[in-house]
Amino acid sequence: TSEKMSPYENYIEAAPLNFFLTKVFGIPNHYNSSLAVGIKDILSASMGNLISSAQFNYMFDIPWLVQQYPEQFRSKPLLIIHGSQRADKTTLHENAHRYPNITLCQAKLDIMYGTHHSKMMFLLYDNGMRVVIHTANIIHNDWYQKTQGVWISPLFPKLASDQDLSQGDSVTQFRKDLLEYLGAYGTNKHLQEWQETIRQHDMSSAKVFIIGSVPGRHTGASKMKWGHLKLRKVLQEHGPDGSTVKDWPVIGQFSSVGSLGSGPENWLSSEWLESLSTVQANGIVKLSKPKLNLIFPCVENVRRSLEGYPAGASLPYSIKNARKQQYFNTFLHQWRAFSRGRSRASPHIKTYTRISPDAQYLAWFIVTSANLSKAAWGAYEKNNSQLFIRSYEIGVLFVPSKVEENLKLFNVQGVDSSKDSMLFPLPWDVPLTSYTQTDRPWLWDIAYTDKPDSQGNMWCPS
Numbered sequence: 001t002s003e004k005m006s007p008y009e010n011y012i013e014a015a016p017l018n019f020f021l022t023k024v025f026g027i028p029n030h031y032n033s034s035l036a037v038g039i040k041d042i043l044s045a046s047m048g049n050l051i052s053s054a055q056f057n058y059m060f061d062i063p064w065l066v067q068q069y070p071e072q073f074r075s076k077p078l079l080i081i082h083g084s085q086r087a088d089k090t091t092l093h094e095n096a097h098r099y100p101n102i103t104l105c106q107a108k109l110d111i112m113y114g115t116h117h118s119k120m121m122f123l124l125y126d127n128g129m130r131v132v133i134h135t136a137n138i139i140h141n142d143w144y145q146k147t148q149g150v151w152i153s154p155l156f157p158k159l160a161s162d163q164d165l166s167q168g169d170s171v172t173q174f175r176k177d178l179l180e181y182l183g184a185y186g187t188n189k190h191l192q193e194w195q196e197t198i199r200q201h202d203m204s205s206a207k208v209f210i211i212g213s214v215p216g217r218h219t220g221a222s223k224m225k226w227g228h229l230k231l232r233k234v235l236q237e238h239g240p241d242g243s244t245v246k247d248w249p250v251i252g253q254f255s256s257v258g259s260l261g262s263g264p265e266n267w268l269s270s271e272w273l274e275s276l277s278t279v280q281a282n283g284i285v286k287l288s289k290p291k292l293n294l295i296f297p298c299v300e301n302v303r304r305s306l307e308g309y310p311a312g313a314s315l316p317y318s319i320k321n322a323r324k325q326q327y328f329n330t331f332l333h334q335w336r337a338f339s340r341g342r343s344r345a346s347p348h349i350k351t352y353t354r355i356s357p358d359a360q361y362l363a364w365f366i367v368t369s370a371n372l373s374k375a376a377w378g379a380y381e382k383n384n385s386q387l388f389i390r391s392y393e394i395g396v397l398f399v400p401s402k403v404e405e406n407l408k409l410f411n412v413q414g415v416d417s418s419k420d421s422m423l424f425p426l427p428w429d430v431p432l433t434s435y436t437q438t439d440r441p442w443l444w445d446i447a448y449t450d451k452p453d454s455q456g457n458m459w460c461p462s
């Protein structure tokens with residue numbers, strides 16, 4: 001059905017935080033209205049009269065992508081930033097070749113197993129520009145029946161030519177951090193043109209922090225610029241008050257899991273959880289570490305999903321990693337999003353947050369491309385003197401004090417709120433739903449043949 005394209009302003013009214021989920025085909029339309037967007041909505045003329053755009057991602061179906069732009073924008077300059085190498089790179093070039101307006105830029109990936117995971121759009125209009133940071137690949141399936149997250153910036157106006165270019169940044173240093181992230185790609189003419197374009201725009205209305213990762217062994221002043229240490233730095237300065245949140249759980253939700261080490265103390269419950277538990281460093285003593293709750297689909301969540309077992313092709317958790325880290329299962333909760341009509345829309349979104357035990361308040365919230373892995377968030381090396389990151393990632397962090405001047409904390413979606421607090425649209429249900437005794441985390445490389453999925457099929461990976 002061709003949903004009525006409501007102009008961006010309507011979206012903003014309903015989503016003052018600019019945080020959307022992608023539209024899902026096959027759920028009641030009510031759940032695809034104001035807080036949901038499709039890729040055609042993002043690229044539509046109601047968002048602005050497009051001059052050129054850039055698409056950062058991991059997976060691209062280029063002919064499909066071109067079709068998602070309105071007809072009148074399909075020949076505008078389009079820069080594609082990817083991490084493909086060897087045969088994948090050749091295929092990408094073959095698919096892009098017939099579009100003279102498309103330029104390809106390969107992000108350098110010198111570190112083994114690193115991926116260009118970041119998912120971001122730059123949209124330059126005749127009256128300003130927007131930045132979109134999201135979690136979906138540029139392929140049909142990622143925008144069809146999955147739960148994905150999208151942050152769409154306000155329209156950033158162009159600075160007047162006589163205005164001092166040092167103007168135009170936000171209280172969260174959004175533009176500075178975005179330029180620093182782009183700088184890590186090295187010298188590419190087209191990316192450098194986009195950096196200049198960004199410098200010419202006023203991004204003072206951006207109310208989120210950028211949490212990015214770039215491949216490297218980051219030391220000294222760079223150590224706190226990326227991954228979980230960037231989050232630690234931002235929370236030290238702008239995070240919740242330690243006494244308020246001391247027993248609030250940390251929640252991580254993701255669509256893939258790396259090799260986390262033989263026990264929680266290797267990384268998960270030590271350096272990673274320490275960063276996510278960081279509170280404003282106003283000299284108080286170190287607090288006990290909060291409970292960690294993780295959300296990752298169990299086999300039944302995948303089997304019953306709209307896509308059925310094939311949803312699991314986008315949940316690449318391997319038996320090789322799983323068998324080495326059985327302790328990981330003790331943290332797990334099911335994917336459940338009844339409040340958003342998306343319990344059967346398999347998650348490809350990645351979100352991390354800290355909320356009160358009664359699920360009334362939220363201390364901070366991240367939507368990001370980063371899965372639960374050392375490759376994405378980084379791991380200490382050399383006695384904590386450096387942070388080793390393998391992949392490019394990017395996400396946005398919402399902190400109440402930067403969004404609602406008069407509010408210390410957001411209220412959590414679906415809870416009857418005192419009138420003065422803003423509801424944060426959580427993508428999944430609280431309270432969390434534990435795994436049953438027989439539930440197992442989804443593993444993508446083993447067979448499931450005892451029960452057919454929602455499409456009547458079994459799962460027999462080769």
Ligand SMILES: O=C(O)c1ccc([N+](=O)[O-])cc1C(=O)O
Binds near residue numbers: 314316369
């Ligand atoms: O969709 C992606 O961009 C992606 C690519 C690779 C892996 N991986 O190798 O685990 C995970 C994801 C994910 O986002 O889940």
